[in-house]
Amino acid sequence: MSTELKVAFEQASQNVQTLEERPSIENLLRLYALYKQASEGDVQGERPGLMDMKGRAKFDAWASLQGMGAEEAMRAYVDLVESLL
Numbered sequence: 001m002s003t004e005l006k007v008a009f010e011q012a013s014q015n016v017q018t019l020e021e022r023p024s025i026e027n028l029l030r031l032y033a034l035y036k037q038a039s040e041g042d043v044q045g046e047r048p049g050l051m052d053m054k055g056r057a058k059f060d061a062w063a064s065l066q067g068m069g070a071e072e073a074m075r076a077y078v079d080l081v082e083s084l085l
Helices: 003-018 025-040 053-063 070-084
Strands: none
Touching: 003 025, 003 070, 025 053, 025 070
16 A cells, blocks of 8 residues: 555545535545545444444445455545545
């Protein structure tokens, strides 16, 4: 994994905190899932129950990226943050 990509990923994770407008729910879930996939790999743990709708949505978004490599997830995260800036 290139150092440039790691630096760009870290910068994007800081930039996302400074967005002027709150991203849509879809983009928030995509940001979450890409970040988790890039930093932790495939989804872990059990899917939250029906009463935890937010946790369930986050889990499902992350699970949808199963098998995606860390570099690919980092690039997608950086691209998404840049499109939101």
